[in-house]
Amino acid sequence: MTYPGPPPVEALKPIRLRVWEGEYVAIVGPSGSGKSTLLNLLGLLDRPTTGTYHLDGNDTSSMKERQVTRLRADKIGFIFQSFHLMPHRTASDNVAMSLVYRGIPRRQRHAIAEEKLDLVGLSHRVNALPTTLSGGERQRVAIARALATEPSMLLCDEPTGNLDSSTAASVMETIDRLHDEGLTILMITHDKDVADRAQRAVTIRDGELLEGQVALR
Known part of the structure; x- marks a missing residue:
C-alpha cells in the first residue's frame, strides 16, 4: 500500500495473510509500523495500490x-479506541443508527439495538446518554453498534487503549465471548496481555509482516 507523495510513502509492503473464518488474530507492532493501514485495507476503508484482497x-x-x-x-463491524458515539443520542439510538441505511423500520431498529445492548450487558442503560456512561460502558455500546448488522468479522483498533486495566479486562471478556460464539476477530493492540488472548499474533514492523502468513476468508 503506497500513499502518493511527493515523495510516495510505502506504508505497507507486499504481504500475504490468511485469516480463517472464526479465527482470532492479534496484529501487533510499534507505532507507524503499518498496523492501521492493514486494518483499513481489511475493513475496506482503503483499497490496496497493488495486489488483491x-x-x-x-x-x-x-x-x-x-x-x-x-x-x-x-x-x-468496527470497534475503535475512541468509541465514536454521538453524545446527545441515547445508547439505543447510537446502536440503531448503524441500521438506518438498511431500510429497516425505526421500531425494528431499536428492537435490534436493545437486543445487542442486552448481549453486551447493558440492557439497563438503553436510554442513557454516552456522557453518563463509564468508559467501559461506552466501549460496550460501540461493540453493540458493531454487532447490530450481524457482521461475520469484527475489526478492533486498540479497543482497550482508553480504559483502565479492570475495565479493559471486562471489555476483553465480552470480545472473547463473541469469538467463542464463532465471530472472526482481528485486533490491533500494543498490549501484550490483550494480544495473548488471541489464537495467534502477527507482527508488523516497517511495513513488513514478520510473522504469519493477505487473503482473508
Missing part, C-alpha cells in the same frame, strides 16, 4: 465502490 470469497479489487460499500456494511 479476498473477503468471504469475494475479490474486492474487481468491485465497484458501491459494491465495496455494501460488502463492508454486510460483513464487517
Whole structure:
C-alpha cells in the first residue's frame, strides 16, 4: 500500500495473510509500523495500490465502490479506541443508527439495538446518554453498534487503549465471548496481555509482516 507523495510513502509492503473464518488474530507492532493501514485495507476503508484482497470469497479489487460499500456494511463491524458515539443520542439510538441505511423500520431498529445492548450487558442503560456512561460502558455500546448488522468479522483498533486495566479486562471478556460464539476477530493492540488472548499474533514492523502468513476468508 503506497500513499502518493511527493515523495510516495510505502506504508505497507507486499504481504500475504490468511485469516480463517472464526479465527482470532492479534496484529501487533510499534507505532507507524503499518498496523492501521492493514486494518483499513481489511475493513475496506482503503483499497490496496497493488495486489488483491479476498473477503468471504469475494475479490474486492474487481468491485465497484458501491459494491465495496455494501460488502463492508454486510460483513464487517468496527470497534475503535475512541468509541465514536454521538453524545446527545441515547445508547439505543447510537446502536440503531448503524441500521438506518438498511431500510429497516425505526421500531425494528431499536428492537435490534436493545437486543445487542442486552448481549453486551447493558440492557439497563438503553436510554442513557454516552456522557453518563463509564468508559467501559461506552466501549460496550460501540461493540453493540458493531454487532447490530450481524457482521461475520469484527475489526478492533486498540479497543482497550482508553480504559483502565479492570475495565479493559471486562471489555476483553465480552470480545472473547463473541469469538467463542464463532465471530472472526482481528485486533490491533500494543498490549501484550490483550494480544495473548488471541489464537495467534502477527507482527508488523516497517511495513513488513514478520510473522504469519493477505487473503482473508
